[in-house]
């Protein structure tokens with residue numbers, strides 16, 4: 001059914017958005033229409049259509065979108081009771097205008113969380129009762145506003161550590177493990193039809209994998225809705241291995257949920273966590289930001305080959321994977337240019353700084369012709 005819906009969405013969007021291109025034109029979303037949704041994260045500047053090249057890429061090649069920042073709690077409710085929906089409304093309207101699957105990101109997250117949510121004026125943690133009320137108000141107001149329009153929500157983001165322990169967030173400090181089932185309960189009450197997800201990074205770490213499978217089973221045993229887990233998919237040229245990643249896809253599917261690759265990007269740069277000598281700043285910076293003037297052909301070939309290996313892995317698991325979403329459209333607007341080291345020039349996404357599809361993307365499109 002999902003695949004049929006994806007094909008319909010894809011052709012509808014093509015008809016709807018094909019002011020500038022033929023409906024029959026082979027695209028990324030048409031190449032993957034019978035596999036999974038192919039999506040991207042959008043920022044508000046892109047949603048506003050400030051770059052027609054970006055709009056053209058997004059409407060031609062993708063059939064799913066997720067909000068990069070405008071649906072996070074610091075954006076939606078910067079002060080208690082003061083909701084700001086303009087950017088989120090524009091984001092949802094963009095998705096509806098182009099016939100896209102719309103994901104809300106993210107309801108409960110320790111980051112980009114306004115200070116008032118979990119602490120009082122003196123910086124002390126609020127009571128469990130007050131935090132439960134604030135979570136219920138935030139989730140029911142936000143999910144309720146987009147009922148029937150946002151198809152799925154990242155209900156809880158990044159709550160588990162690589163060793164399988166719970167992140168010691170304010171939510172955990174105040175409510176313990178219970179904050180997670182509460183969040184899923186509130187979201188389901190606000191929109192019983194919406195899909196509900198747990199989303200996290202490094203979901204290929206064995207410790208985190210086991211803990212997330214345990215969490216999924218606990219939620220299901222309590223009769224709570226959880227449709228899928230989001231494996232963010234922020235990877236690099238060395239890590240993780242395909243085998244490790246595939247072991248997690250299988251484990252989550254065995255736990256009885258679908259899998260989504262929710263924030264897929266592959267850094268082409270050296271990782272500071274791999275034995276970088278921190279002492280000599282100048283050579284360090286050269287070594288850690290080596291491709292300012294472009295990616296050497298040899299590195300580009302390796303990067304494209306590894307990206308194709310990962311896409312073929314996802315295609316092999318299309319029965320378990322419902323969506324693959326890249327965390328950004330072109331290399332120039334990727335968060336990876338500023339993380340984990342500010343001011344670098346990275347090449348992590350499907351389209352380059354000149355809006356061209358990467359070679360592996362062209363290969364994927366051609367493979368469907």
Ligand code: G3I
Pocket residue numbers: 068069111112157232263335
């Ligand atoms: O909106 C303010 C702007 O008013 C201010 O002038 C500017 C300078 O400080 O900051 C702007 O906010 C920035 C925000 O992005 C919107 O652009 C924040 O500083 C910046 O920290 C924030 O970064 C986001 C990051 O989450 C925060 O952790 C990235 O754009 C976003 O791509 C990234 O996305 C996360 C996912 O939500 C969860 N998974 C990990 C992923 C990468 O961190």
